[in-house]
Amino acid sequence: MSQTAMKTPALPRLVLGAEDHGKLTTMANGISGPMAAVADQLMTELDRARVVAQGKLPDDAVRMGSVVSFTTTDGFDRTFQLVFPGEADISSGKVSVLTPIGAALIGLREGQSIPWTSRDGRKLTLTVVNVRPGD
Template identity: 40%
Template sequence: MMEIDKLILSDQDYARLSMLANDELLGDELSRAIVVPADQVPADVVRINSRVIYLDESSGLSREVELVFPEGADLKFGKISVLSPVGSALLGLKEGQVIDWPFPHGQSRRLKVVSVANYVAFASD
């Protein structure tokens, strides 16, 4: 398994995700995350509500998804839960990072973050 850099999570995402972290893989991810104030998360880091284009290097397929909390998941609109295997894998990664991630049925897949778009809503808008 390839060693990747620390994950970066906003304090807000971390607080909400900690409540969901009965998921073992997500719990492992949270335990190695660097938690920073939301306005200090770099623009190229995958967070909740990011639109992400990733490449599954195992299959050569690339997909665009939006990472959401479980209640917002809707595959028809490309919204995937942070608790899904892909969602947990992508969370906190930066553009260009690659992760080897265990999937159900004993498979491991290699995912690469191609691009990240974060639409941050500011109260002054």
């Protein structure tokens, strides 16, 4: 397929609270080594996000601590809480923002979709179904 025939889907608009944005930017800027690629992915998302006062963040926007239900085009249907790396525990449903899926989720709102590359290199689309506050 020619490059003109392959259309890249438009990226969704992201919204982040100023507090989360600041913490995540500081964290991502301090990452090197094996996690650098995911930190770069996270920085790309942070750079394009609209930053609002934390208290003005819409209830359906994915923020740190949010419990997010989502689907992917390969039928993956999960609910995770988005957390900082030190709190991650996949067996407890807590996924780090410094994973490809975590970096893709931050700042999305219910109903939004984003192109996402899985750890095994497959090109998928991730769609947020529900966002609620964490426990």
